[in-house]
Amino acid sequence: MAKIIAITNQKGGVGKTTTSVNLAACVAAEGKRVLVVDADPQGNTSSGLGVRVKEKTPTVYEVMAGQVALKDALAKTPVKTLFVLPADIRLAGAEIELAGMDHREHVLADALSSAKDDFDYIFIDCPPSLGLITLNALCAASGVLIPIQCEYFALEGVSALMGTVQKVQKINRRLNIEGVVLTMLDARTNLGLQVAQEVRKVFKGKVYNTVIPRNVRLGEAPSHGLPIHLYDARSIGAQSYQQLAKEFLAR
Numbered sequence: 001m002a003k004i005i006a007i008t009n010q011k012g013g014v015g016k017t018t019t020s021v022n023l024a025a026c027v028a029a030e031g032k033r034v035l036v037v038d039a040d041p042q043g044n045t046s047s048g049l050g051v052r053v054k055e056k057t058p059t060v061y062e063v064m065a066g067q068v069a070l071k072d073a074l075a076k077t078p079v080k081t082l083f084v085l086p087a088d089i090r091l092a093g094a095e096i097e098l099a100g101m102d103h104r105e106h107v108l109a110d111a112l113s114s115a116k117d118d119f120d121y122i123f124i125d126c127p128p129s130l131g132l133i134t135l136n137a138l139c140a141a142s143g144v145l146i147p148i149q150c151e152y153f154a155l156e157g158v159s160a161l162m163g164t165v166q167k168v169q170k171i172n173r174r175l176n177i178e179g180v181v182l183t184m185l186d187a188r189t190n191l192g193l194q195v196a197q198e199v200r201k202v203f204k205g206k207v208y209n210t211v212i213p214r215n216v217r218l219g220e221a222p223s224h225g226l227p228i229h230l231y232d233a234r235s236i237g238a239q240s241y242q243q244l245a246k247e248f249l250a251r
Helices: 016-029 044-048 060-064 089-099 104-115 132-140 158-171 190-202 216-224 236-250
Strands: 003-007 034-038 082-085 121-125 143-149 176-185 207-213
Touching (some): 003 132, 016 044, 016 082, 016 121, 016 143, 016 176, 034 044, 034 104, 060 089, 060 104, 089 104, 089 132, 104 121, 104 132, 132 158, 143 158, 176 190, 190 207
Parallel strands (some): 034 121, 143 176, 176 207
């Protein structure tokens, strides 16, 4: 039975998609069967794993709309045991369509139910907002993983996210905070270290020991459609995500 993790932060530019791609890929490299659901209309998780979505490519939108079976929409990635349910701009229309549906917050959970026995982990890369798509992800998940960048205003918006999580917990009692990942640390600055310290105070015991640094190779990898451990295994970015995957699995 797959464990479903929603990777979310309503603040953009915090390394959410980078974490979705590379944590999932490194967990798969540890021998686990992994599915990444790209629930962001920008489709960056899909392209970051080498999946080019074309006009007739089935996506998460068609699966949620009941037009395509989940198994027929899964795309292979460069990692043998890692699959992606891709997305593109079509998903943006789902927010409007979901608004008029019964049980609108459970559409994604229902769609993923057929895949639970085929995977060990399902990661959902959420859009940078707290709309109906993110609500669907939280209702489908048993854990929330929150990337927070080690920069000024890091905790901005996190209280709103936590408020949403608490509301969703009334509907989905299985939902818990899986963990917090500190990203984009520039160890040369005192600010990054101070922010990391502050985040650890706020999320006592929930922050992973592994911190993801700023790394040029992490920024380059998506343009090649490869997770960082395949693009440059010796980079500090690859080593960090491999360590995070081990820590995630150990928990």
